[in-house]
Amino acid sequence: MTTRQSGEAPRRTSPRIRARRIRAVQYALLVAVVVAAGLSADWAQIGRSFFDPGLIRYTVMHGLWLALWNTLVYTAGGFVLGLVAGTLLAMMRLSDVGPYRWLATVYIEFFRGLPALVVFMAFSLLPLAFPGLAMPLPPYGTVWAALGIVGSAYMAETIRAGIQAVPRGQIEAARSLGMSASQAMWRITLPQAFRIMIPPLTNELIMLIKDSSLVFIVGLSAANFDLTKFGRAAANSNVNITPLVVAGLGYLIITLPLSIIVRRMEAAASRGR
């Protein structure tokens, strides 16, 4: 600690004081921008376009909950499919059999590199290539398959990393007790890997929730609208942004708690290690 001594020759400003000044300037700028925006904007107009109380009430009463439910159903199906396919792909990536590894790698790199939008478009056009092809449970079959394919590519890498994070000694201990390879995998490796995987898998679930907004590509009837499609349709027909804002809040109702849970788990994990 430096003790302040009176009568010393004037020194250059200390780094701490300089940092404080720079921060003060930043805050001043921020306030200026906010004030300028506040003065120049037409608040009444903005309020009417974004937060029309009547339209909020109308949107919530007429279809918001159904759309929220549909978004959940689309995402849940895609997530479960993605998890199953992702586990399978992860096992293939870790396999001793070369062709399994290569296949899985190609699949994962391919679908991680493609925009989800492209996958959805391709899926909605599949009947062109396979005339007479009918995905089961329309529109769910198509949506679940598309989301599952996109999700599985990401989840496979998460699951593989989780399995590999379990120390080799765990498997050796299990095998030396006479457990078979699959018993060791199910009883020892996967339970430990799963704990490691929960936070990243939750992040992938959040991503999938947002990707489910792409279902509009598939072509839906009103009863099957997800949050985005529902919000956009209502916004268009009312010539007002409010329904889209409400739909956006609908996403936050799902994603915010998940984000908070992930943050909690990550904090607990870093404390526990």
Place this chain on the structure above:
Amino acid sequence: MTQAEPLVDIRGLNKYFGHNHVLRDIDFSVARGEVVCVIGPSGSGKSTLLRCVNMLETPQSGTVRVNGRELTDPDCDIDAARRQIGMVFQQFNLFPHHNALDNCTLALTTVLKNKREVAERIARENLERVGLADKLDAYPARLSGGQQQRVAIARALSMDPALMLFDEPTSALDPELVGEVLSVMRRLAAEGMTMIVVTHEIAFAREVADRVVFMDGGGIVEQGPPATLLSAPRAARTRDFLKRVLVPVAD
């Protein structure tokens, strides 16, 4: 007893890691009830030899027979063979997601298909045997290194093995915790358990072993009763090794 056949019988064992010839034509056998300590410099192949006994490493040639089963036979049910061979690792390798009791019951219920209450009784007995009757509910992270290693011993004993393998069981422990693990092993030896112990604890080998094996460069250089091998080694390499490991103890 007129037990002619050794419990462990290894013939012409060769193990390579890539081009590294780690075990060179090893012949090695252990009688029932015998306690064998394996010593030798780092990298001499002690762990690899031990891990070949229960096939955690697959040798390129040679035969490994344990308790009448040939583990190197491609048709051998390796999981069944391993049930009779307990193994204790340097790093304990307890299952962190199970408490001490369940570390011991897990293989009893999944491998031997024991009923839960039978498995618990066996696990409890063995945890008592290593002095941990009061730690049944503790998770490994809450136990000291010495306690973890004793749980690991109890876990292996719960399978009622014919043979116990120890790979430097005290090397990862703080010095003040070494004694509690060694005394459990000492008692086990006194009870007549067949044991192969890779160790740097020369004093333990001198006291407990029926036979000491000195390995160097992937081969068995010399073996014999501890009094002979440790006090009057014949090979120069053994003498050099013992001089190096015994000097710090002597002062």
